[in-house]
Amino acid sequence: MIEVLRAGPLTTLQDLGRPGLAHLGVGRSGAVDRPSLRLANRLVGNAEGAPALETTFGGLVLSFTEAATVAVAGAPAPLCVDGRAHASCTPVTVRAGQVLELGMPARGVRTYLALRGGVACELVLGSAATDLLSRLGPAPLRDGDTVALGRPAGPMPGVDHAAVAPLPDEVVLRAVPGPRADWFTADSLTRLGRAAYEVTAASDRIGLRLEGPALTRQRTHELPSEGMVEGAVQVPPDGRPVIFLADHPVTGGYPVVAVVHPDDVALAAQARPGQPLRFALHRPLL
Amino acid sequence: MRTLAAGHRGLLVECDDLPEVMALHRTLQEARARDALPGVVDLVPAARTVLITFDDTASHGRVAEALAALDVRPGDDDRTDHEVEVSVTYDGDDLDEVARLSGLSVDEVVRRHSAATYRVAFTGFAPGFAYIVGGDDALVVPRRATPRTRVPRGSVALAGEFTGIYPREGPGGWQLIGRTEAPLWDLDREPPALLAPGTRVRFTRLDP
Numbered sequence: 001m002i003e004v005l006r007a008g009p010l011t012t013l014q015d016l017g018r019p020g021l022a023h024l025g026v027g028r029s030g031a032v033d034r035p036s037l038r039l040a041n042r043l044v045g046n047a048e049g050a051p052a053l054e055t056t057f058g059g060l061v062l063s064f065t066e067a068a069t070v071a072v073a074g075a076p077a078p079l080c081v082d083g084r085a086h087a088s089c090t091p092v093t094v095r096a097g098q099v100l101e102l103g104m105p106a107r108g109v110r111t112y113l114a115l116r117g118g119v120a121c122e123l124v125l126g127s128a129a130t131d132l133l134s135r136l137g138p139a140p141l142r143d144g145d146t147v148a149l150g151r152p153a154g155p156m157p158g159v160d161h162a163a164v165a166p167l168p169d170e171v172v173l174r175a176v177p178g179p180r181a182d183w184f185t186a187d188s189l190t191r192l193g194r195a196a197y198e199v200t201a202a203s204d205r206i207g208l209r210l211e212g213p214a215l216t217r218q219r220t221h222e223l224p225s226e227g228m229v230e231g232a233v234q235v236p237p238d239g240r241p242v243i244f245l246a247d248h249p250v251t252g253g254y255p256v257v258a259v260v261h262p263d264d265v266a267l268a269a270q271a272r273p274g275q276p277l278r279f280a281l282h283r284p285l286l
Numbered sequence: 287m288r289t290l291a292a293g294h295r296g297l298l299v300e301c302d303d304l305p306e307v308m309a310l311h312r313t314l315q316e317a318r319a320r321d322a323l324p325g326v327v328d329l330v331p332a333a334r335t336v337l338i339t340f341d342d343t344a345s346h347g348r349v350a351e352a353l354a355a356l357d358v359r360p361g362d363d364d365r366t367d368h369e370v371e372v373s374v375t376y377d378g379d380d381l382d383e384v385a386r387l388s389g390l391s392v393d394e395v396v397r398r399h400s401a402a403t404y405r406v407a408f409t410g411f412a413p414g415f416a417y418i419v420g421g422d423d424a425l426v427v428p429r430r431a432t433p434r435t436r437v438p439r440g441s442v443a444l445a446g447e448f449t450g451i452y453p454r455e456g457p458g459g460w461q462l463i464g465r466t467e468a469p470l471w472d473l474d475r476e477p478p479a480l481l482a483p484g485t486r487v488r489f490t491r492l493d494p
Contacts, residue, residue, distance in 0.1 A: 021328075022328040022329075022330045022339075023329055023408075023409060023482065024414070024478070025409040025410050025411065025412060025413045025414060025415055025479065125473070134412065134413050136413065178290055178291050178292070179291060179292045179296075179298045224332065224334045224335075225333055226298065226332040226334070227292070227296075227328075227330030227335065227336070228337075229293050229295065229337070232292070232293065249410070250409075251330065251411075259291075259296070261293075261294060262342075284291065285291035286290065286291040
């Protein structure tokens with residue numbers, strides 16, 4: 001068993017979420033940076049979607065009462081076991097009685113800690129994910145909580161380190177216009193493709209909120225609520241775009257000017273408040 | 287119907303009206319049940335659209351092709367849709383306001399609301415929250431000018447052409463006409479939502 005000595009700013013249990021239930025008002029949720037969750041799990045021989053811990057700006061301290069193999073991926077945070085530093089993206093053995101500390105990452109936001117065997121917990125609608133918008137799944141970890149290890153599902157991989165690209169200084173997200181690009185002035189679309197935005201501190205698992213040039217609508221009537229996708233760049237009345245992440249609402253009533261490329265959503269998930277962000281706007285898909 | 291790309295993994299289908307949305311969603315669900323929509327992840331009906339999301343084994347072209355092959359017939363299928371009866375105590379805080387807006391007496395509001403037959407058009411806002419249509423035209427009322435910060439769980443409320451029931455306490459701007467004990471969201475039930483798109487609904491009056 002593992003005791004949570006310090007949970008940090010926000011640590012939740014995440015897997016690949018609950019796809020396929022949006023018609024019931026249940027969003028996908030799950031890891032905001034899915035490739036990092038998958039990588040951390042692969043490094044300890046878990047199924048890619050096994051439940052793991054998603055930390056926000058690190059700050060996690062765990063005490064192990066039994067031995068475990070762990071790996072961290074995502075935002076590169078200093079990892080120490082009983083004071084000894086270990087690398088990210090590397091399986092690390094923790095002995096019974098040892099304390100693991102995950103510090104504040106120098107870049108990025110979310111670090112994933114996978115435990116060999118995964119985390120044993122009750123699934124809600126087939127998933128261990130904590131959905132902070134819908135309030136589904138386990139509550140975020142608190143100091144003093146315990147975490148139970150699951151059973152290993154397969155052999156350990158034959159690798160001791162995975163190379164990953166470093167997180168960039170400036171976040172550039174590929175995006176395609178639509179489905180409501182025509183609700184905005186032509187100027188606004190040009191602006192979206194050229195402007196320097198900045199990630200604000202109001203960003204969370206629901207969405208990345210941006211500061212920067214406001215986008216202006218040419219259609220001002222109310223949009224009937226419609227289905228929203230992950231990566232949607234929704235524009236509320238103040239004109240400042242919001243990029244929808246894992247816990248985004250299933251439907252929304254503000255027009256979506258563009259959608260971020262699925263492979264770049266993980267980059268958005270790691271964008272820090274204050275970081276510059278641009279859109280590389282590609283041609284419409286249809 | 288018009289289709290729009292919602293990013294690399296989504297197709298947003300615009301419909302003429304809500305009945306067309308409901309017919310399309312039903313047809314898509316049936317198609318998915320017989321594996322005619324490979325790679326499709328979610329079908330999300332809303333007020334004027336159905337969003338189809340898919341994984342990387344599908345594409346806009348393939349989904350649009352499958353969509354074009356479907357025979358979308360308007361109208362409901364009363365043989366297959368199940369019906370839910372929702373018992374309501376009509377004592378909501380906005381009942382007088384709804385009566386004033388509709389030009390009816392409170393009694394007549396209640397009589398008409400519980401006389402109509404309804405159907406769930408779509409869900410959203412919160413797990414288990416359904417947008418229910420089919421009510422009396424006289425009961426089409428706007429949202430409250432100022433939303434409430436706290437609406438009790440089980441509140442039955444009106445906004446526009448819809449009736450909705452709050453599955454849990456939270457903020458809300460709909461006009462409250464009553465309350466129900468109906469278990470709208472139960473994770474131990476399959477599916478957990480009492481009201482899913484297509485479900486027929488009857489509201490029956492409980493004496494306060």
